[in-house]
Structure formats: structure tokens, C-alpha cells
Amino acid sequence: MFKRRNTINTLAALAALFATTASVAVLGSAHAADLGATPAPVFKAPAPVEEFNPWMIRVRVLAVMPEDGGSVNGVPGSDLSYSDSVVPELDITYFFTKNWAAELILGVTPHDIDGAGSLSGLGKIGEVWLLPPTLTLQYHFTDFGAFKPYVGAGINYTFFFDQQADAADSLDVKDTWGWALQVGFDYMLDEHWGINVDLKKLFLQPDFDVTVAGTALTGTADLNPWILGVGVTYKF
Known part of the structure; x- marks a missing residue:
């Protein structure tokens, strides 16, 4: 117990x-x-990295405004003038980085060639179409938000085709190289779409052969056009 x-x-x-x-x-x-x-x-998890797409395209309306000038060899006081033109244009831009890019413009433009100075009595000498592909290297500024200005410089090679003589018996403007300067801006409305304004200066002085009243002559056309473009930008 x-x-x-x-x-x-x-x-x-x-x-x-x-x-x-x-x-x-x-x-x-x-x-x-x-x-x-x-x-x-x-x-x-880390935030996803935004993918960089290097391609951009623009569709623009161009006003092509040549400077008046030129001469026919052996004709004292000879001068030339050219008509302006408004045409559509496509350009393709490739960005190597967010600042550096290359742009290629593609379009065709028609122009009349008129006599001036001692040639003014001839009136319209002829007309010609130009295909002026221009390649520029650009620097794009990226510190202004939606406003994205750029500057560029490059080269141009202009093809002259569908040439027709009027007061002249025959006309042959030679294809030629030239330099190009450029300034412009894109204003982006969203990630992809924007508005573009672009101004180029081409230094273009082709030689030509012309026959007037049975006399064969040569000369130089000082075209040197200003090219003003306004259009729509699409960034891929």
C-alpha cells in the first residue's frame, strides 16, 4: 500500500x-x-529586361527643292533652273545602339529643266526623273522624353532616268555621287508610333550632255536640293 x-x-x-x-x-x-x-x-524574381529592337521605318511626304544654277560649256551667261517636286518617300532606320543609327531613304522625284540667263529663250529644255538613295549615319539624342532630335551625315548616289528633251534635241544627265547633311526629330506618341520632321541638304552637281539645234554641248547642273519631309514613324 x-x-x-x-x-x-x-x-x-x-x-x-x-x-x-x-x-x-x-x-x-x-x-x-x-x-x-x-x-x-x-x-x-528580377524584373524582366526590356528587349531592344533596332528597326524603325517612316513614311513621309517630301518637298524636293533644287537650287537654281548650272551652265552649258562654251555658252557665255548660260544658266539653268529646276522645278520643285512633292513626292512620297519610305525610309528604313537601323539602330546600332540607342543613340547611333543608319538611315536609308528611298523615293523618286520628277523635275523640269529650264533655260535661264542667256538660255532663257529656250524655255523648258527637258525633264528628268531622279532616284536618289541616300545613306546617312545619325546620332539620336535620348534625354528629352518623347521629343527625340537627331543629326546625320552621309552619301548619296542619284540615278537619272526617263529623260525627255523639249527645246533640246536630246538630253542625258549623268548619274553621280553626292554628300548629304541631315537634321530632324521624332515625337513619339507611344512606344511604337510617332511623328517625324526631317530636313536634308544634298550636294549634287551632275554633268549632262545636251544637243540644241543640232549642236552637241556639255554642262553641269548645280541641283544641290533641299529636301523637307513630314511623316509618320513606326518603331518596332
């Missing part, structure tokens, strides 16, 4: 000790939480 009582007392003491230990552990955990235990770090 005495042994049974001792056993019961021992079990009760062990139970009390276990309960006390559990209570201390719970209170310790709560106290640690109150002290602001550091939570486990949460993994955050």
Missing part, C-alpha cells in the same frame, strides 16, 4: 514537471515573437 502511494506521488510529480516545462517553452516562444524574430527571406 505504501509502495503504491509512493508510485502515484512520483507520477504526479513527473506530470507536474512536464506541464511546467511545456509552459515555459510556450512562453519563451511567445516572448521571442514579441521581440521581433527575423522572418525567413522571401525570394523575389
